[in-house]
């Protein structure tokens with residue numbers, strides 16, 4: 001435990017656990033007399049300009065003082081948990097850990113137990129934002145079946161930026177107001193969603209980190225520099241592809257006058273970026289890590305299968321609706337690796353077939369590069385299309401039902417191993 005490397009989910013820079021820093025949390029004030037002889041209240045420990053923090057966020061705000069943790073011998077070697085430390089200025093105790101590179105607040109357990117990260121990436125309009133919310137929704141709902149405990153992290157610059165609160169707002173929008181999330185605005189510094197998954201059985205933990213970047217930023221070479229860090233340091237990646245942007249599917253929907261109100265971008269761009277990065281950095285051995293290649297908005301494939309020329313039998317339940325994962329629908333709660341593999345093979349066959357999706361070069365490329373470490377998934381975050389007002393077109397009882405959104409993550413956890421996922 002002594003020399004564990006922590007990967008900061010803000011700046012994506014790894015650091016040795018022993019280099020962690022602390023931040024003062026003293027909120028008390030004291031009386032101070034001004035030059036005019038008037039008393040005023042000032043903080044006991046005044047916030048200061050912090051270069052690292054301001055550089056990260058491109059701001060000029062003052063923050064509470066950051067200082068070295070000065071770990072004891074036992075803490076350095078991981079024999080003892082890190083105790084609260086006293087601020088060198090005000091002598092008040094704090095247990096708030098921050099990254100030594102960007103001075104952002106990090107979850108205490110990340111420092112205590114190390115961090116491994118799974119990231120979610122995707123091109124513009126690939127459905128990332130809606131997918132992550134649906135993924136969290138389903139994780140919260142089915143964590144027991146999977147033997148996981150899921151915690152939305154409570155760190156951030158302010159309350160709104162804490163994952164738990166970002167989720168609360170987004171969940172209300174999708175699941176109560178039944179509206180899809182809007183296109184993400186391009187910002188210099190997206191806020192990471194940080195979700196901790198811990199196996200109740202083996203106690204192994206991993207952080208699911210999603211930077212809600214506007215997909216456009218993956219297309220900009222300069223920003224790619226930073227985004228490349230995701231690929232370099234993530235143990236596994238979920239890559240979202242926009243199903244509605246596959247040319248064959250686009251054409252069929254247009255012919256049926258089914259309007260896609262979201263602009264469709266070249267869905268292969270993200271893959272080409274990953275491939276170029278992987279080939280340019282062979283030593284990172286990216287293709288030895290699990291990559292889940294996820295076709296989002298798969299409801300469109302199920303609902304238009306006849307026009308799309310494809311048989312979707314293994315995706316259907318007995319009522320001919322898009323079938324959810326077996327561990328959810330079956331009483332035994334066991335994960336079926338076989339079912340996931342079958343679905344992947346089916347998607348692969350659609351891609352290869354010139355009468356169906358006609359994307360042979362793309363699929364062959366992925367298979368050549370990633371082999372068994374890549375698998376295809378078809379998921380639906382919203383369960384149906386959205387209309388011009390972003391309202392989700394529901395079916396049946398009118399509830400929003402994400403389908404198969406957990407599969408990519410479950411497959412990754414099985415691949416990474418030791419998460420105690422029970423399989424058939």
Ligand SMILES: Nc1nc2c(ncn2[C@@H]2O[C@H](COP(=O)(O)OP(=O)(O)OP(=O)(O)O)[C@@H](O)[C@H]2O)c(=O)[nH]1
Nearest residue numbers: 125126127128129130184215297380381382384385
């Ligand atoms: N049919 C269907 N449409 C979806 C689904 N999820 C998202 N969409 C549509 O796709 C649009 C884009 O989804 P987002 O989640 O905003 O995609 P994004 O990748 O975050 O996009 P950027 O923020 O622009 O990069 C949404 O506004 C919906 O109209 C789904 O599960 N099914």
Ligand SMILES: [Mg+2]
Nearest residue numbers: 128129183184
């Ligand atoms: Mg988005």
Ligand SMILES: [Zn+2]
Nearest residue numbers: 008011099102
């Ligand atoms: Zn950092």
Ligand SMILES: [Zn+2]
Nearest residue numbers: 024045087090
């Ligand atoms: Zn202080």
